[in-house]
Amino acid sequence: MPKxxxxxxxxxxxxxxxxxxxxxxxxxxxxxxxxxxxxxxxxSGEGALLFGRITYEMMASYWPTEQAKQAxxxxxxxxxxxxxxxxxxxxxxxxWNNTKLIKGDIVAEIQKRxxxxxxxxxxxxxxxxVSLLAQQGLIDSYQCVVVPVVLGKGRTMFDGIQERxxxxxxxxxxxxxxxxxxxxxxxx
Amino acid sequence: MPKxxxxxxxxxxxxxxxxxxxxxxxxxxxxxxxxxxxxxxxxSGEGALLFGRITYEMMASYWPTEQAKQAxxxxxxxxxxxxxxxxxxxxxxxxWNNTKLIKGDIVAEIQKRxxxxxxxxxxxxxxxxVSLLAQQGLIDSYQCVVVPVVLGKGRTMFDGIQERxxxxxxxxxxxxxxxxxxxxxxxx
Numbered sequence: 001m002p003k004x005x006x007x008x009x010x011x012x013x014x015x016x017x018x019x020x021x022x023x024x025x026x027x028x029x030x031x032x033x034x035x036x037x038x039x040x041x042x043x044s045g046e047g048a049l050l051f052g053r054i055t056y057e058m059m060a061s062y063w064p065t066e067q068a069k070q071a072x073x074x075x076x077x078x079x080x081x082x083x084x085x086x087x088x089x090x091x092x093x094x095x096w097n098n099t100k101l102i103k104g105d106i107v108a109e110i111q112k113r114x115x116x117x118x119x120x121x122x123x124x125x126x127x128x129x130v131s132l133l134a135q136q137g138l139i140d141s142y143q144c145v146v147v148p149v150v151l152g153k154g155r156t157m158f159d160g161i162q163e164r165x166x167x168x169x170x171x172x173x174x175x176x177x178x179x180x181x182x183x184x185x186x187x188x
Numbered sequence: 189m190p191k192x193x194x195x196x197x198x199x200x201x202x203x204x205x206x207x208x209x210x211x212x213x214x215x216x217x218x219x220x221x222x223x224x225x226x227x228x229x230x231x232s233g234e235g236a237l238l239f240g241r242i243t244y245e246m247m248a249s250y251w252p253t254e255q256a257k258q259a260x261x262x263x264x265x266x267x268x269x270x271x272x273x274x275x276x277x278x279x280x281x282x283x284w285n286n287t288k289l290i291k292g293d294i295v296a297e298i299q300k301r302x303x304x305x306x307x308x309x310x311x312x313x314x315x316x317x318v319s320l321l322a323q324q325g326l327i328d329s330y331q332c333v334v335v336p337v338v339l340g341k342g343r344t345m346f347d348g349i350q351e352r353x354x355x356x357x358x359x360x361x362x363x364x365x366x367x368x369x370x371x372x373x374x375x376x
Contacts, residue, residue, distance in 0.1 A: 014202015152349030161340030169366035
């Protein structure tokens, strides 16, 4: 049955977005081919991507552009081809290639998808969605890329969580650009 | 010349203390002799410990007790013997063994100590002190123990920082108990 994963960059003070939704800090590192290969490999899978509206709109306005294709050709190709799900009550259509709009109860929708054969799902960004689904015990694993920066202000992807979530570390991998990828599973 | 270091546990959402100053989550892991040896080794150095009042009072009420000596004999011995500095405008005396009370301007005091021969200093806990001294560019390295837990609420040790701090990763070490120790230096 499909699993639900989260993949996000976080600052050393725990924020997945800085003030005013800023993400530039996550890209402000020295070039590292090994890290780029790791990300490209992540974006080449069979999984479906799951977004909240804000992250979706940002991604949909970037990855189909010529700029993205030139800057990160493999990742752009993967992002544009992969199946995408966007959760929003206000959007009326989603025009990015291979995207399905989910307007109903997202908790019920994920529960249903996890009971039926289908691709794994990966949440990128989308803090409200992470908080909501984490609280419901629906997230199977987290890949957190710890970026070597302190922001001082921002938002965690776990804002509003009411109960602590104890996780199990399954991997840690440090890259030359100073990023450390920490992988956790929900204990079963 | 002496260096100033920070050693703190943080949750996956970036907090060094949970709601109401709770620290229990940092100890709620499976026993791991390798991690315990790492901490005992850390506490056996020649350095001086630097605390804000709140952390000092908590530590001073624990480490000299029989309970601490039985639970973590080596760490307790190290903590009680090491030179300690506590920063407070309201305290009138500090009674824990080998403790000096600093009532004046802490920034000037640290600047002075860093210009003269002396032991390295390590801040434990003491978020207000970390924020203040980090902003002044006075902290040379950070050891952050990432604990495999999401708290949802708490306080980061960088609250109130006005400018981003870019760091340089120098080491990462994963332990069997699920903790990952990330070590950063301030770029020179």
